[in-house]
Amino acid sequence: MTDTKPYYLWVFPQSEAHLCPVRAIAEWIQASSITTGFLFRKIASGDRVAEANAPMSSEQFLEMFRNNLLDINIDPIAFGAHSFWRGGCQYLHIERRWSLRKICEWGGRSQGVTNLAIAKYLISLDDDPMEAREDYFNPSCQPALKCLHCERSCSCD
Numbered sequence: 001m002t003d004t005k006p007y008y009l010w011v012f013p014q015s016e017a018h019l020c021p022v023r024a025i026a027e028w029i030q031a032s033s034i035t036t037g038f039l040f041r042k043i044a045s046g047d048r049v050a051e052a053n054a055p056m057s058s059e060q061f062l063e064m065f066r067n068n069l070l071d072i073n074i075d076p077i078a079f080g081a082h083s084f085w086r087g088g089c090q091y092l093h094i095e096r097r098w099s100l101r102k103i104c105e106w107g108g109r110s111q112g113v114t115n116l117a118i119a120k121y122l123i124s125l126d127d128d129p130m131e132a133r134e135d136y137f138n139p140s141c142q143p144a145l146k147c148l149h150c151e152r153s154c155s156c157d
Contacts, residue, residue: 005108019091089121 012020025039034041037053042060044050058081065083066076085107092098092106100118135141 086121086124089118093122 009021009025011022017023028039029035032041032049034049038055040056040061042050042052042054042056043064062081065081066079069076069079089103089107092103093100098106100122104118131141
């Protein structure tokens, strides 16, 4: 058994409220009215939180996740539970500009993970390209520079 490190949650700024885990958990607690026991319980018929204090299974979560994708007209066949790991890694690397080492350390994966395994979380044939292929060596296209203040590509100082 591995020594799992805690994940500390902080409130994200208002500009990222839609990604904020603290806000999401607070809204779930209010909507579900759960005050004790498992926070993420089985879902009963009629999309109701089960009264029994039993955790939601990974199978039920995946089924509900895929149903949500169908609701927004996305074919769920390419998505599984690892989609959240991939999405999280891509967000941290692309949007937050975290280094691969920092992502591995945060995720507790710095020991025994090959470079190829990490690349599978960051790059997929299903991803939209970030730049047009013809612009890779185009001297007229300036590279994005990392801001030392916010660690993103921006114009703040």
